[in-house]
Every structure is written in C-alpha cells, then in structure tokens.
Amino acid sequence: MLVLLGLVAYPVGLSLWISLHKMSFRKPKDFPFVGLDNYTTALTSPEFASALSVTLKFSLASVVLIVAIGLALALLLNVPVRGRGVLRALVLVPWAIPPIVNATLWQLIFDSHVGAFNGLLMQLGLIDAYRSWLIDPNMALVIVVLAHAWNHVPLATIILLAALQAIPRELYEAALVDRTSRFRVLREITMPWLLRPIMIVMILQTMGALRAFDLFYVLTGGGPGTSTTALAWLTYQTSFVYLDVGMGSTYSYIIMIITFAVALFYIRGLYKRGDVE
Amino acid sequence: MKARTIMVYAFMVLAAAYLLAPVLWMFVLSIMTQSEALSVPPHWIPEAPTLDNYMAFFNPSASQATMGAAAITAMPGAMLNSVIVGLSVAVANVVFGSMAAYSFARLEFRGSNALMFGYLVSRMVPAVGIMIPLYVVMQNLHLLNSLGALVLVETAETLPFSIWLLAGYFRTIPRDIEEAARIDRCTWLQAMIKVFLPMATPCLVATGVFGFMSSWGSFLYPLLFTSGSGNTTMPVIISNFATDINADYGLLATSGMFAVLPPFLLALWFQRWIVSGFTAGAVKG
Amino acid sequence: MARVQIQSLVKRFGGTTAVDGIDIDIEDREFLAIVGPSGCGKSSTLRMISGLEQPTSGHILFGDQDVTRLSADQRDVAMVFQSYALYPHMSVRRNIAFPLENMKLPSGEVAARVDRAAEMLGITALLDRRPRELSGGQRQRVALGRAIVRDAAVFLFDEPLSNLDAKLRVVMRSELKKLHSELGQTFVYVTHDQAEAMTMADRIAVMANGQVQQLGTPEDIYFRPATRFVAEFMGTPSMNMLEGTLLNNDSGAQFSLTGTVHTISLGISLATERHQQSATLGIRPESIALVAPEEGMLRGRIDLVEPLHPDIFISVDIGGQMLLVRTNTSAKPVVGDEVGLRLETGSLHLFDADGKRMDTSTAAGGSK
Numbered sequence A: 001m002l003v004l005l006g007l008v009a010y011p012v013g014l015s016l017w018i019s020l021h022k023m024s025f026r027k028p029k030d031f032p033f034v035g036l037d038n039y040t041t042a043l044t045s046p047e048f049a050s051a052l053s054v055t056l057k058f059s060l061a062s063v064v065l066i067v068a069i070g071l072a073l074a075l076l077l078n079v080p081v082r083g084r085g086v087l088r089a090l091v092l093v094p095w096a097i098p099p100i101v102n103a104t105l106w107q108l109i110f111d112s113h114v115g116a117f118n119g120l121l122m123q124l125g126l127i128d129a130y131r132s133w134l135i136d137p138n139m140a141l142v143i144v145v146l147a148h149a150w151n152h153v154p155l156a157t158i159i160l161l162a163a164l165q166a167i168p169r170e171l172y173e174a175a176l177v178d179r180t181s182r183f184r185v186l187r188e189i190t191m192p193w194l195l196r197p198i199m200i201v202m203i204l205q206t207m208g209a210l211r212a213f214d215l216f217y218v219l220t221g222g223g224p225g226t227s228t229t230a231l232a233w234l235t236y237q238t239s240f241v242y243l244d245v246g247m248g249s250t251y252s253y254i255i256m257i258i259t260f261a262v263a264l265f266y267i268r269g270l271y272k273r274g275d276v277e
Numbered sequence B: 001m002k003a004r005t006i007m008v009y010a011f012m013v014l015a016a017a018y019l020l021a022p023v024l025w026m027f028v029l030s031i032m033t034q035s036e037a038l039s040v041p042p043h044w045i046p047e048a049p050t051l052d053n054y055m056a057f058f059n060p061s062a063s064q065a066t067m068g069a070a071a072i073t074a075m076p077g078a079m080l081n082s083v084i085v086g087l088s089v090a091v092a093n094v095v096f097g098s099m100a101a102y103s104f105a106r107l108e109f110r111g112s113n114a115l116m117f118g119y120l121v122s123r124m125v126p127a128v129g130i131m132i133p134l135y136v137v138m139q140n141l142h143l144l145n146s147l148g149a150l151v152l153v154e155t156a157e158t159l160p161f162s163i164w165l166l167a168g169y170f171r172t173i174p175r176d177i178e179e180a181a182r183i184d185r186c187t188w189l190q191a192m193i194k195v196f197l198p199m200a201t202p203c204l205v206a207t208g209v210f211g212f213m214s215s216w217g218s219f220l221y222p223l224l225f226t227s228g229s230g231n232t233t234m235p236v237i238i239s240n241f242a243t244d245i246n247a248d249y250g251l252l253a254t255s256g257m258f259a260v261l262p263p264f265l266l267a268l269w270f271q272r273w274i275v276s277g278f279t280a281g282a283v284k285g
Numbered sequence C: 001m002a003r004v005q006i007q008s009l010v011k012r013f014g015g016t017t018a019v020d021g022i023d024i025d026i027e028d029r030e031f032l033a034i035v036g037p038s039g040c041g042k043s044s045t046l047r048m049i050s051g052l053e054q055p056t057s058g059h060i061l062f063g064d065q066d067v068t069r070l071s072a073d074q075r076d077v078a079m080v081f082q083s084y085a086l087y088p089h090m091s092v093r094r095n096i097a098f099p100l101e102n103m104k105l106p107s108g109e110v111a112a113r114v115d116r117a118a119e120m121l122g123i124t125a126l127l128d129r130r131p132r133e134l135s136g137g138q139r140q141r142v143a144l145g146r147a148i149v150r151d152a153a154v155f156l157f158d159e160p161l162s163n164l165d166a167k168l169r170v171v172m173r174s175e176l177k178k179l180h181s182e183l184g185q186t187f188v189y190v191t192h193d194q195a196e197a198m199t200m201a202d203r204i205a206v207m208a209n210g211q212v213q214q215l216g217t218p219e220d221i222y223f224r225p226a227t228r229f230v231a232e233f234m235g236t237p238s239m240n241m242l243e244g245t246l247l248n249n250d251s252g253a254q255f256s257l258t259g260t261v262h263t264i265s266l267g268i269s270l271a272t273e274r275h276q277q278s279a280t281l282g283i284r285p286e287s288i289a290l291v292a293p294e295e296g297m298l299r300g301r302i303d304l305v306e307p308l309h310p311d312i313f314i315s316v317d318i319g320g321q322m323l324l325v326r327t328n329t330s331a332k333p334v335v336g337d338e339v340g341l342r343l344e345t346g347s348l349h350l351f352d353a354d355g356k357r358m359d360t361s362t363a364a365g366g367s368k
C-alpha cells in the first residue's frame, strides 16, 4: 500500500515543486524558483483559456452522450426478448478496443479522401463532394466526442444494466397491480433507482474525459488551429514538444485540481442524497 | 404487444449496427487490396477479398508495400512487447492485488468506502498530470526505454481498481469456509491455496483481464518512456502509422485488427466474469 | 484421552469482553452443551477450544497437553459450523475426504472412511454432487460427514441445527445423540436452544454475559437452577418469578408477595441471619394447580386463557404480578373469574436480590 501511495504521491509532490520553477528539458541545469509565476502566466494566457474551454466542452458533451446512449442501451438490453444475449456480448466490442485503435478507426472513417463517412453521405445524396471533416474547426471536436463516446459507452451500459437487474421485482409488480403506465414506471421507479449508478458512471466518465489524450494525438493533433487543443494535449505539447516542463507541470497541476474539484462535486452529490453510508 | 416487440428488435438492430459498424469497416478495409481501399465511392463489400495485408506483417521483406514499411517491421516486436507488458501487469495485479485485497477484506479494516475513495483519488490523478515527474523519476532511475518501467507504471495505475474489485469479491467469500479448512488440518497457506483462491477464481481472472487490457491499450506512457522501434509497444507503433500521411489504409486497418484481437478474445472469453466483476463493485458501491 | 479442560478463559475484542473467565472440565466421551442467549460468548468459547481464536488469557488442555497456543490445524479437533461451510468448488466426496487428504492418509483408507461415513449418514447417493445441489438437511449431513470421518479427539458444534426447519431439527437431535454414542468421542455442542441442550447433553453449561452461570446435568439445571437467570432461561414456558419479601423468623421462612396480602410459608429455616430481605420466588407453570378461590395458597383473577391442547395456559393476575399456569383441566376457565392457586411446595425456587439461589431443597409449604 505504501509503495502504491508513493508511486502516486511522490510524482504529485514533485509535479507541484516543478510547477513552481522555470524548468526546461533544454536547459536542465537551469532551475530557478519562480513561485506562482507559471500559474499567473497560465491563467492569463489565451492558450490556456482556449484549452480550458475545449476541455470543458469535450468533457460535458462526452459525459452527456455516454450517459444517454449507455442508458438507452441498458434499458433496451433489459427488455426480456430473445436474442438480447447476443447484443449483450456485442456491447463489449467497443470496450475491448484500445483507445489508440479507436482513434485509428475513426480516422479511417472520417478520412477526407476515401473515408466511409464521406462515402455514405455521398451515396445518400446528403453531400455532393467529399469533405475534410477533421479540418473543419467545428466538426473536429464533434468527431472527437463521438469517437470517445463510442469507446466508452459499453462500461456505462454494463454498470447501468447491472443496476437495472438489481431492481427488486416487487417494485414493478406493485406498479403493475396499480396499473401504472409504462412511462410512469420508468419515471417513478426505474430512474430514481438508477440515480446512484448514473452518478458513478458520471464520475468515472468525467475522469475518463479529462484524461483523454490518445484520440487527440491521432485524430486531430490539437487542430485545426487550437480548436481541439484540450488541457491534456496542451500539457503534453508544452512539456514534450516545446520542452517547457515548468509550464507543463503547471498545466498538469491545474488538470489535477479541476479533476479533484469535479470529483468532490459528484461525491458531495452522492452524499447529499444519503445513498452512501 | 406485437408491435412493441418489433420495435424492440428494430432498436436492437440499430444498436448492434452502432456497436459493430466501425469495427466491421476496419475489418473490411483490412481484407482489401490497397487500390480497392482507395476506391470512391467505397466498396462496402470487398470485390476481391485478400489476406495479403495480414501476410505482410508475417513476412515484411516480401511485402510489396513500401509505405508504412517501418511500421510493418516494427509491429511484431511491438506486439510481443505489449504482450509481455500486458501479461506482467496482469500477473502483478492478480498477485499484489489479491494480497492487498485480502487484508482489506479480512482484517475488517474500517471502511471499504475509504478504499473506494482512495481508488477514486488515485484515478483522479490523470496520466498527463503525473507524466512529467514520472518521466524525471524514470530518467533518474535509468529506467527509460525499458519494459520494466512500463510494467511498474501500468501496475501502479491499475492496482487500485483491482484491489477494489477483489476486495469486494473477497468479502462475499464467507470466513467460515477458510476456518473450516484450518479445522480440516490445513495451514493458513494451504487454506489459501486449496480453498480460498479456487473460490475467488472468477474475480482473479477478471482482474487479470482488466490489467492486461488496460496496459495493452495504454499509449501515453510508452510514448513518453520508450523511443525507437525496438522496445516500444503496439499503441505507439500504431499511432506512428496512423499519423503517417502516406499510410496504406489497408495495412493500417490490418494493424488495428491485430491490436484488437487479443483484448477482443479476452472480452469474449471472459464475458460473464467481466460483467459480474464490474457489477459487484458498481452496484453495491 | 480427550478430556478437555478450560481454565480461567478470557476473550476480549477491543472494549467488549466476550468471555469473562470461565472454567469447564469436560470429561472424556462426554456430551457437553453450552447454552445461553445470543451474544453471551458461546461461539467465542468454542472457537477458542478449536484454535480458531486465541484467548486473551487462560488455558485450554486436551488430555495433559496444553494446546492454548496451538493453531486449529495443529489441534486434533473436528467442527461443524452453523453455516456448514462446505467447500463449494468440491464434490461432496472431496468435501468429506478433504481433512483426510490433508492428514496425508493413503487414498485407499480415505475412500474407505468416506464411504463408511457416508453410509452412517445416509448420503452415499449424494457423493458426486456439489454442495449447491443439496438441500439444507443434506448439506448438514455432509458437514457432519466431514467431521466424523476424522478420528478427532474433540468434536465441536456451533449451532449446527439452527438453519434447519423445526421438524428436521428434532430428527437430527436424536441422530446426533446416536452418533455420539457410536463414535464414543467428546462432543462440545453450542446452542441457544435450551431444548436441544436438554435432550442431548450429558451436562450443560449455561452461559450469560461471558460467564458460566451453572454447570450441571440437565436434571440439576432444570430442577435446581443455580441462578434466577438459569431458572428463567431453561424450560418453556419460562418459570414464573414472583417478587416479594422474605421473612425469616423462628417459625420458619415466609415469603410475602409484593402487592398482595399473601404470605407463603416455605417451611424451612434458611441459613441467613437477616430477618427481612427482598427476594424472588420461582415456580414452573406445571407445578401450579387451579383450585377454588378459598382453597388456594394464592388467590387471583384469570387474565388470559390460551388453549394449546392438550394443555391450557392460563395467566392469572395476583395483585399486579402475572403467573402462568399450565394445566390440562377439563373445566373451562373463564377470563375474569376469581381462582385459587396451589403451588407444589417441593418445586419452589428462592432467589436472593442478586439472583443467587437460596437453598430450598427441603422446602415444605402450607397455606397462610
């Protein structure tokens, strides 16, 4: 346990230390203490503001989409019909795909010259010429969100489906006796029951979204322009491309703080509901 | 009633399409010749399916493909590295995870919630957040470019979740049964090996699968900690391939298929255990 | 060689004292039952005998050997758990063979012993099933089987019948008793069910709050309870307890019932110096007879009648204190009737304010 803690705590501390310094891989000997300078630079720089907004948009959209699709799939898979076992197995397919392959996958689909998406839209008559979707600043982020969501829907579905199956049968039977409509059953019984698992899914997915990196690397490289430069990407770029480690650490610390704040927010939400003992 | 059933099936077909279509497209591309892969509009069903792309990876020198040759030659080695790291992380998760989980589950530690919280906190530290100090540490330890470093980091990242998963499962194994084994003349170690671990097998397997899959797909750490083609892992090679403007799409899709295969088989094979493993933790919390 | 001695045994869990200094000397081949309410420390005691729990202080001896510091696998004990604790991943046959395999017995002997045990318990047909394919009663037998294949020095049982339905419980009682005489080994049997203890045991240890209240034969326990707790705990329905004052003068001891004018002459002289002290008089429901109001030692009003044929349970209100009477009278008592009560004078139990028995063995009573 201590080793574990060390492996997390030591880097966290070191990161804080570095973030208070001006440090570059170019000049590793030069390590002046600059206090909170990096932080003020970060907070006032336009890159940071833009990255923050990209991150928030990306996370929000992803989480909403994942919960919505995951919930829909879980509800669907909970309907007792033949053949749902097959679909339950299929749900695991996107989950088993490594993020980097996921990125490659969507790159192939949205390719500007030969991509399946272009081909499909063309054959349906929705566009009359192939387009470069990933070069379009508005579309690029949408595509990244779609790709990310596709990869992460399965986990949400699994958790929500498990929760659905744990609903005591008597609850439904009581509703049946009372001749409650399907919609009301969903609203009055199913949804309240799912609130806590949905929270858990949201926690896991928010954290997943904040740490997403692979997709940006392969699909957009942060572009076009800075339209998909999320905080994680900015950190990577600053530290390992521009080699400004002090600044990079600052960004990474800010990510940690945001993640922490979001997590606390959710956990408080859980506690408030009195569902966690 | 009837109409409703039809609707449910319609939705199920739709869902299946959503889940499968992207992978199927990758598969279709992987069995096309390069020229067919480039056709506009795309051929949804290949006219001349071929395994050439797959063969290319087994026999790189004979391959006609010039583009992406570097990736093709590097891929087998990288796959092997990924397998090594994946298996090591899986084993480390099972071994250390079950030891820690056992003490959490049996010593009646105050608060499984604390454990859950610890897990969340450690997950809250994103890889990008600690990558810089980790890089510095690895540099100082001269562990850059070694698979050992990857195993260490991936294990540290996956272990909290594994412990949480295992501890939840271990708690469902009654203490009585271990005690019965002691009464039946087993030493503590024998009781573990003959009785406790066999009962925990499903969860141990799920943990191993989880460890393998996580490190199999992990990209950022190998990207940072390894360089060159000899000692990096599959995701790095694929990313190089994918960001190469001249990449051959058929070969790219094929490398994707290779990368998907192991986790895919694992997920299918252990479907039940994975689902029940996650269920235990998430629903009861 | 399986006399078990428990000496000043104490077990504390953090702040709670589960077992508070008990001494029990269990003879070889004895069937000892430990009985008491839930939480009184029975299981803790048994688990210390088994070696699954280490005592905080005190000693446990098997024969002449001090086994206090030996772990469970180093002691020669067999145990049947309340939950049965069968190994779910093994067949019934392997479950029963498991301890023998661990003792490294030759496989021929293992097979022979397993077959013999299975036959004794009538589970030969189940040997190739898994525990989850068995009913509760069948699992119980398998758990017994796993214990009796061994030639253990001591057999321990922790409420082994409490998960069975009432009928099966009664059947298993006599089977266990039979098993004990066939095996000729020392049994220590924990239960919260006093009827089980009464029907099976050679001796009973009644526990409360981590202490042994009384150790004796079922007859001792039933007819001469050492404390008020034992008197009330053993026997259904429970013994009646009447609060009052004990008067001790030259003409003998008398008990005056609180809230009434009644005084019962106990017809004995007590070894106490005190002339007057508060005390409790105990009498079992079956030792009371209903008589005409003027003929009884006590007089009261019928409060409740519960016909539980062939017996009838009648609650009588005597100046605010309730007395349960068990009769099989053909007369139909009516609620509200005034009745007289005659107490069997040989069956009176007198307890002092601390709940300790005051000897009334020669008690002989008379009306006021």
Ligand SMILES: Nc1ncnc2c1ncn2[C@@H]1O[C@H](COP(=O)(O)OP(=O)(O)O)[C@@H](O)[C@H]1O
Binding pocket: C013, C014, C016, C017, C018, C036, C037, C038, C039, C040, C041, C042, C043, C044, C045
């Ligand atoms: N492992 C333990 N940790 C803490 N307290 C315990 C433990 N085992 C038993 N106790 C406490 O010791 C007391 C006696 O328990 P036990 O021996 O199980 O009683 P019984 O078997 O008579 O019901 C109870 O108050 C119980 O709560």
Ligand SMILES: [Mg+2]
Binding pocket: C039, C042, C043, C044
């Ligand atoms: Mg008990």
